[in-house]
Amino acid sequence: MIYYILRRLLQIIPVLLGITIILFVLMYIIPEDPAQLILQKGATEQALANLRAKMGIDKPVYVQYWRYVKQLAKGDLGQSYRYRRSVNSILAEHYPNSVKLALAAIFIEIVIGIFAGIISAVKKYTFWDTLVTVSTTLAVCVPVFWLGMMMQVIFGLQLGVLPMSGMGDGSIRYYILPALTLASVSTAYVARMTRSSMLEVISNDYITTAYAKGLSFRAVIGKHALKNALIPVVTLIGLDLGALMGGAILTETIFSWPGIGRVIYLAVLQRDAPVVIGGTLILVLVFVFINLIVDIVYAILDPRIRYHKREANV
Amino acid sequence: MIMDDDKKVKKVGTAAIPDELEIEGKYSRSSLYKDAWKRLKKNKLAMLGLGIVIFLVILAIFAPLIAPYDPNARVKEDSALGPSSQYWFGTDLLGRDILSRVVYGSRISIEVGIVAVGISVGLGLFFGALSGYFGRWPDAVIMRVADIFFAFPYILGAIAIMTILGSGIVNIFIAIGVLGWAYFARIFRGSILSIKNKEYIEAARALGASNTRIIVKHIFPNAIAPIIVYATMNVGTAIIVEASLSFLGIGVQPPTPAWGKMLSESLSFIDIAPWMMLFPGLAIVITVLGFVLLGDGLRDAFDPKMKN
Numbered sequence: 001m002i003y004y005i006l007r008r009l010l011q012i013i014p015v016l017l018g019i020t021i022i023l024f025v026l027m028y029i030i031p032e033d034p035a036q037l038i039l040q041k042g043a044t045e046q047a048l049a050n051l052r053a054k055m056g057i058d059k060p061v062y063v064q065y066w067r068y069v070k071q072l073a074k075g076d077l078g079q080s081y082r083y084r085r086s087v088n089s090i091l092a093e094h095y096p097n098s099v100k101l102a103l104a105a106i107f108i109e110i111v112i113g114i115f116a117g118i119i120s121a122v123k124k125y126t127f128w129d130t131l132v133t134v135s136t137t138l139a140v141c142v143p144v145f146w147l148g149m150m151m152q153v154i155f156g157l158q159l160g161v162l163p164m165s166g167m168g169d170g171s172i173r174y175y176i177l178p179a180l181t182l183a184s185v186s187t188a189y190v191a192r193m194t195r196s197s198m199l200e201v202i203s204n205d206y207i208t209t210a211y212a213k214g215l216s217f218r219a220v221i222g223k224h225a226l227k228n229a230l231i232p233v234v235t236l237i238g239l240d241l242g243a244l245m246g247g248a249i250l251t252e253t254i255f256s257w258p259g260i261g262r263v264i265y266l267a268v269l270q271r272d273a274p275v276v277i278g279g280t281l282i283l284v285l286v287f288v289f290i291n292l293i294v295d296i297v298y299a300i301l302d303p304r305i306r307y308h309k310r311e312a313n314v
Numbered sequence: 315m316i317m318d319d320d321k322k323v324k325k326v327g328t329a330a331i332p333d334e335l336e337i338e339g340k341y342s343r344s345s346l347y348k349d350a351w352k353r354l355k356k357n358k359l360a361m362l363g364l365g366i367v368i369f370l371v372i373l374a375i376f377a378p379l380i381a382p383y384d385p386n387a388r389v390k391e392d393s394a395l396g397p398s399s400q401y402w403f404g405t406d407l408l409g410r411d412i413l414s415r416v417v418y419g420s421r422i423s424i425e426v427g428i429v430a431v432g433i434s435v436g437l438g439l440f441f442g443a444l445s446g447y448f449g450r451w452p453d454a455v456i457m458r459v460a461d462i463f464f465a466f467p468y469i470l471g472a473i474a475i476m477t478i479l480g481s482g483i484v485n486i487f488i489a490i491g492v493l494g495w496a497y498f499a500r501i502f503r504g505s506i507l508s509i510k511n512k513e514y515i516e517a518a519r520a521l522g523a524s525n526t527r528i529i530v531k532h533i534f535p536n537a538i539a540p541i542i543v544y545a546t547m548n549v550g551t552a553i554i555v556e557a558s559l560s561f562l563g564i565g566v567q568p569p570t571p572a573w574g575k576m577l578s579e580s581l582s583f584i585d586i587a588p589w590m591m592l593f594p595g596l597a598i599v600i601t602v603l604g605f606v607l608l609g610d611g612l613r614d615a616f617d618p619k620m621k622n
Binding site: 011014015018019022023026029137138140141142143145146149150152153157243249250253264265268269271276280283284287288 | 458473477550558562564574577580588599
């Protein structure tokens with residue numbers, strides 16, 4: 001087990017280095033001069049040259065990259081070109097908002113997704129099953145930004161029951177629309193997976209046995225079937241938590257949510273390379289580590305995985 | 315060894331030639347596809363998906379004949395009109411007919427779907443073949459690079475590439491195409507691993523066939539089914555990503571009608587002209603639904619065991 005965890009940890013290092021290289025090269029290709037961005041129009045050539053020398057951006061790209069990696073090793077993500085603040089402080093200010101939104105979305109996924117999946121499985125081929133199947137199929141086809149806009153119109157504008165954008169005072173009302181939007185696609189996948197996993201489990205002999213010994217329907221489904229059926233669903237939700245932390249750019253933009261996704265998007269438009277690279281790196285880091293934790297938990301639950309992976313080396 | 319391979323074939327499923335066909339000596343490439351087509355025809359939802367896709371392709375090709383007005387013609391006195399018998403989907407703030415713009419918008423979506431996914435498939439097959447067939451260091455390097463692409467948030471990656479390349483349809487093809495290769499490479503690699511030690515591949519090698527010939531003539535036809543399934547589903551994703559990029563203002567530029575762009579233009583007027591956002595959105599949903607239903611149907615058709 002320790003060997004497995006160590007190997008997975010070692011595999012993360014080249015991935016992270018690769019991402020910094022890709023982002024660094026991408027940002028380096030942009031034909032805009034960071035010194036010009038910082039000093040804005042009207043700066044003298046001398047002032048620009050001084051700043052370039054100070055920032056080290058007059059050096060070759062590999063020298064700049066090495067400097068960045070050394071800086072990263074100390075946990076420093078650099079200075080924003082636009083805000084004249086450290087990237088660390090910008091991300092520290094906005095990231096908690098994204099995490100809160102992601103957790104709200106996960107909560108919706110768990111409650112609605114699992115419930116819909118169970119109903120669909122135990123009432124197979126009834127109206128409820130069809131309803132869940134149709135709505136989950138539709139949900140994966142709806143672009144999140146359009147869903148968000150529709151909900152803004154219906155609940156914010158026409159009914160006037162929920163705020164249309166922003167985080168306001170941080171009360172739960174402000175979370176409902178963005179969290180539903182963010183959770184929509186994943187909830188559909190959770191419901192589908194719960195359904196198929198549940199159907200597989202309830203066809204097993206031990207479920208028939210449980211009924212035969214006189215247990216109630218609720219006890220059989222709730223105690224015997226659900227526990228086993230939820231294993232793959234929990235994995236899916238775990239992986240999704242990692243994805244949601246970085247997948248909120250569109251939702252945060254539509255709802256003007258002050259999260260990291262919106263910060264990165266604005267930074268891309270403003271060519272603020274340190275914020276883009278730093279923000280993306282943090283998101284990828286979270287994603288990779290959550291994946292790792294999910295894999296380790298799964299390997300603990302199912303020993304076949306760690307042995308199989310060692311053999312196949314994938 | 316043979317037992318092992320058989321197990322793998324069953325596991326990979328869609329890439330495999332059904333065992334009973336092999337045993338009876340009926341194996342031929344066309345029979346796999348004929349069987350799949352027979353099963354696909356019986357699947358009503360898949361046929362609905364295929365119908366939607368064909369309808370959209372016709373819409374895109376014959377847009378100038380189908381659209382009632384010029385999609386960029388502005389009629390000032392007709393601005394922001396609701397749906398009516400003259401303008402079925404209403405008009406936007408510049409007085410352009412939304413139905414005509416939706417019809418022309420199908421061109422961008424279909425183009426992106428086909429070309430961008432085509433690029434992903436091409437790159438994926440090339441690197442997947444290198445990785446799966448040759449193994450060793452090419453495999454290790456390609457799969458680690460694939461890991462990097464898997465870890466990269468899709469939309470964020472597309473935004474970053476579009477920022478550098480600049481907006482425009484060709485750059486959208488490149489951004490979406492380049493970001494999607496890793497999945498195809500993995501699927502193709504898996505298929506090759508399950509096939510490459512089969513007797514008929516060894517026989518081809520013994521007959522002196524080159525690596526390229528073995529991959530193209532013998533492995534490719536047997537490993538392509540899951541690629542077709544995933545590519546079909548991926549077209550829907552590519553269309554949504556293009557719409558998202560255009561919505562964010564870094565995709566297709568005005569005045570070219572694109573559904574995502576139309577939605578972003580409607581954002582400021584959702585209170586006075588809600589129909590501006592309704593129809594382009596519905597168009598995206600129906601298009602993606604078509605490809606999803608067709609993809610699901612193809613998956614079931616190629617591998618009935620996967621059903622349910």
